[in-house]
Every structure is written in structure tokens, then in C-alpha cells.
Amino acid sequence: MHRFVVIGGGAGGLELATRLGDAFGARRRNPQATVTLIDRNPTHIWKPLLHEVAAGSMDPYTHQLEYAAQAYWHGFEFQQGELTGIDRAAHTVTIAAVDDDTGREMLPSRSIRYDTLIIAIGSTTHFFNVPGADAHAFALDTVAEAERFRRRLIAACTRAESNDDALRAQGALPTHKRHRVQIAIVGGGATGVELSAELRNTAQVLSAYGLHGLDPRDDIGIVLIESGPRLLPALPERVSTETARLLEARAIDVRLGERVTEVAEHAVRTASGRDIPVDLTVWAAGIKAPRVLSTLDGLTVNGLGQLNVRPTLQTELDDDIFALGDCAACVWPTTGRNVPPRAQAAHQQAEFLFRAMRDRLSGRPLRAFEYRDLGSLVSLGHVTAVGNLMGGLIGGTMFIDGLFARIMYMSLYRMHIAALHGIPRMLLDTLAHWLRRRTVPRVKLH
Known part of the structure; x- marks a missing residue:
């Protein structure tokens, strides 16, 4: 055979x-x-x-x-x-x-x-030969690396609060001039944008469950660094503009036109001469x-x-x-x-x-592959997304955002499950995960 x-x-x-x-x-x-x-x-x-x-x-x-x-x-x-x-x-x-x-x-x-x-x-992740990037930045290529970052984030938040408690006991708690936990995400493509939005939600949930006493908005800083003039350069400018607005409304520091030249253990350095202090760095700037x-x-x-x-x-x-x-x-x-x-x-x-x-x-001759761009969707948390639908799907181009865009985004994963298991099992899988979300926290706490 x-x-x-x-x-x-x-x-x-x-x-x-x-x-x-x-x-x-x-x-x-x-x-x-x-x-x-x-x-x-x-x-x-x-x-x-x-x-x-x-x-x-x-x-x-x-x-x-x-x-x-x-x-x-x-x-x-x-x-x-x-x-x-x-x-x-x-x-x-x-x-x-x-x-x-x-x-x-x-x-x-x-x-x-x-x-x-x-x-x-x-x-795999492309570090572009930036000194220190492969040694000090997380690359979300595998489940193991993503899980390692998540555990380090929880540890950083817990450590920051513990240090504050120790200083408070000594009567020497200073006025903080920067975020007590700072996360830098290098790369303003889909991965960097989606991660920054999810992390803001995670900070709020971890605080709500009492894993730390930090203010999830003011004490946990998220900076998104993009070397180009706008986020999501592969998507239409309207999508980029709306994404930047929504991220900034979530207190995410978006820095455009900043090319990273070095990643140290606790700092990210840019071509403009800036040193950005960080506790955790994620590299999402390209693939190869x-x-x-x-x-x-x-x-x-x-x-x-x-x-x-x-x-x-x-x-x-x-x-x-x-x-x-x-x-x-x-x-x-x-x-x-x-x-x-x-x-x-x-x-x-x-x-x-x-x-x-x-x-x-x-024994028939092979045909040529024709790619059809159906648009792109970017998740900005569990209740919203932005993107554009294109081509044969709607007969043109349409900008979408909000809950409808989020539903469309979630449907992409469900289509993948249907391709692997068929529609009946996909529906059962969707129901099973919906029921499970009713009995567990929205974010993993350990």
C-alpha cells in the first residue's frame, strides 16, 4: 500500500x-x-x-x-x-x-x-540575534514554556507583595515610582497583543482570589514594545488603531517605534537609549x-x-x-x-x-494551491476582539469588534476541533468545557 x-x-x-x-x-x-x-x-x-x-x-x-x-x-x-x-x-x-x-x-x-x-x-521564535533575548525572554512556542511563564508570573506577584509586607513591618515602605511587577512583551503582532490583554485580566483575577494584595491595574505594569509605527502591521490600519486604543484603555503601555537591542535579566534596552526595568520578558517579535x-x-x-x-x-x-x-x-x-x-x-x-x-x-495531475484570505481576528480578552472579515466569507471587507468579533474568534478553534473529531463531538466538547468553566476559577491559581 x-x-x-x-x-x-x-x-x-x-x-x-x-x-x-x-x-x-x-x-x-x-x-x-x-x-x-x-x-x-x-x-x-x-x-x-x-x-x-x-x-x-x-x-x-x-x-x-x-x-x-x-x-x-x-x-x-x-x-x-x-x-x-x-x-x-x-x-x-x-x-x-x-x-x-x-x-x-x-x-x-x-x-x-x-x-x-x-x-x-x-x-520557532526568531530572536534576530538580539543579545540576551534567548537567555532572558520567554518564547511561547510550547505548552511547557507557556506554563513556566505563568508560574513565574504568580511567583513575581507573590514576591512583590511579600517584600512590601517586610518593608511595612520595618516602617520603611517607600513610595513606589514604578510598577511593583513589570512585564515587557516584545512584538506588537497578534501574539503580543493577545497576551497583553489576557495578562491584564489575569492580574485582576489573581487579586480577586487573594493570591496577592497588589492593585491589578496600578501595581502590575504591562508594556508592549513594537519596532514598527503601528501594532498588527499585517492587518488594516483601522484594526491597528482600534487595538491600540483598547489596550491603552486597559492601562497597557504601548510603545511604538522602539527597537529592542538587548534583553537583560531585569531590563529591556532599546535603540533610542531607553532602559525599561522588567521582572518578566516575553519575546513575540517574529518566527522562523x-x-x-x-x-x-x-x-x-x-x-x-x-x-x-x-x-x-x-x-x-x-x-x-x-x-x-x-x-x-x-x-x-x-x-x-x-x-x-x-x-x-x-x-x-x-x-x-x-x-x-x-x-x-x-494518478491524476496535481492542481495549484490558491490561498483565500478570510480576514484576521485578534482576541482582547474573554469578552471582546477586533479584526476584519474578507473575501468569499462576506463578499468584501468588513471591520468587526466587540462581543461579535469575540464569538467569531472562538469559532475558529471550534472549527479546528470539528476538523479533527466531526461536528457532533465538537458540540459535546464545547458543552463539556462550558460546564467545567462553571465550576473552576477563570484563571489557574497554582
Whole structure:
């Protein structure tokens, strides 16, 4: 049987593996292909929600999906491990050994044969060689990193109040000239904007539950630093302007035209000579493809390390290797630029590649991928969002904000769940999480 191998279980890769398994895999009466999904982690979570994990407003352990369970339900195989190499002549991929939490080897390094290989390993944070950024700033690439930031935030708030109590007992509490806890977010794109809004809500909830006695607005400062002239540079200017207004109304210090030149343990330095004192720094200023892509057997990459692909999403030098999502440099003919690294692009490419794999099995020629920009939405907390809807969805362009925009934003995640489980299970999942939110705090408190 034909061997499909998908590397990367993000939004696009997992959706593609699921659809291929349903259509051709082991649970079919007459299976036509084997489908293998490879990922370095055992579980999946929708990456656009990691800012909510970092702010504590989403418990990742109730939203994560076990790859092994998804594989069983949908007729594909899951292999855990990180991609280390490809042998194009032998049609094999090599994945690294996997250790347990004590450092002992749990799975050995393996080679897996393929007839068609789809690479969907996403992106990592781009620090742009800024001194100290990778050492002192949090990069919200994984659940583990988002959880580590959340714990550090709670510790910083608790420590600040404890220090004040000690000074008060000595009768020496000074007049504070700055926020007692200061959080800097570098990068005014969607991740930075959404995280800043969620953190303001988190500060209020932590105070309400008594985890600290700080004023959530005046004692906990959030500064959003963007090197360009406006926030959300990839979106229309009206969306940027409204976003800046809403953030400033939440006492978030928005600093535009400030390029960060160094990140120290307790300070962020900018090209204008400013030193911004901080307790925690989050780097959300850009992404690049994982370094392993530039080491693969003869495959070409662009300046950001993305695999160069043709309109069919096949790599330039190998018809049997495809790429999708953030790790693929796919030209968008309408604009002359590459397709943007968004969840909607990965979803559309997964749908396209499912049809392409069906054509490939039938011996039909492959068509060209056409990206449709349906607009963008940015969350500004649990009750509001801003964005624009475009194209075939409404027949034009429309600015939206408020509760309606928030509902539309939440529906994007529900569409992802429906793609993985079908509409009936998505509705049950939505109900289950709604009921759970009635019995637990809105923010994780530990």
C-alpha cells in the first residue's frame, strides 16, 4: 500500500493525517494506504491558544489531544520523535530517540519509509540575534514554556507583595515610582497583543482570589514594545488603531517605534537609549522555520529557513516531498509575497493536500494551491476582539469588534476541533468545557 508520512502534528499536519486516515487508513474496510504521523510531543494543542495558557486563562491539560488516541480513532499510526534527517534516495526519514523525564531512553532512533512525505513542523521564535533575548525572554512556542511563564508570573506577584509586607513591618515602605511587577512583551503582532490583554485580566483575577494584595491595574505594569509605527502591521490600519486604543484603555503601555537591542535579566534596552526595568520578558517579535530544515538532503530553503515549494506544495527538487504551514515558503500570486504564517493558511493547505493525495493515488495531475484570505481576528480578552472579515466569507471587507468579533474568534478553534473529531463531538466538547468553566476559577491559581 502507499505510505503517507506526515511530520508535525500542528493544526495543518494533524488535520491532514486525520483526513488521510479516515479516507485511506487502517479502519477502512479496504485500506488503500498506511498513514503515519510523527511529532516530538505526545499531545497536541492548538498553537494560537498558547497565549491563554501563559496567562492562565486556559488549562492546557483539559484541551490537549493525545496523538495516540487520535491515531486509533482515525486509522493512522503515531510515532513520537523529532525529525533529524531525510534520505531521499532511500525514501526514509530518521527521527531521534525519545527519553523519559529521568533521561533514560524510552524510544530508540528510528528510520521510517515513505512514498509520499508531508512536512508540517511549524515554526520557532526568531530572536534576530538580539543579545540576551534567548537567555532572558520567554518564547511561547510550547505548552511547557507557556506554563513556566505563568508560574513565574504568580511567583513575581507573590514576591512583590511579600517584600512590601517586610518593608511595612520595618516602617520603611517607600513610595513606589514604578510598577511593583513589570512585564515587557516584545512584538506588537497578534501574539503580543493577545497576551497583553489576557495578562491584564489575569492580574485582576489573581487579586480577586487573594493570591496577592497588589492593585491589578496600578501595581502590575504591562508594556508592549513594537519596532514598527503601528501594532498588527499585517492587518488594516483601522484594526491597528482600534487595538491600540483598547489596550491603552486597559492601562497597557504601548510603545511604538522602539527597537529592542538587548534583553537583560531585569531590563529591556532599546535603540533610542531607553532602559525599561522588567521582572518578566516575553519575546513575540517574529518566527522562523526550525533549523533542521536547512540540513535536509538537498532541499532548498529561503532566508527564514522555510522550505521552498511549488504551487502544488511540492518541494522544488523532489516530487515526493510536500510542505505546508509555517515551514513552507509558498508564493501567494495575488500579492507576490508568501502565504502568511496563519492557522487559516495551514487549514486551507491541509484541505488542499488531502485532495492532492487523493489525486496522487488515482494518478491524476496535481492542481495549484490558491490561498483565500478570510480576514484576521485578534482576541482582547474573554469578552471582546477586533479584526476584519474578507473575501468569499462576506463578499468584501468588513471591520468587526466587540462581543461579535469575540464569538467569531472562538469559532475558529471550534472549527479546528470539528476538523479533527466531526461536528457532533465538537458540540459535546464545547458543552463539556462550558460546564467545567462553571465550576473552576477563570484563571489557574497554582
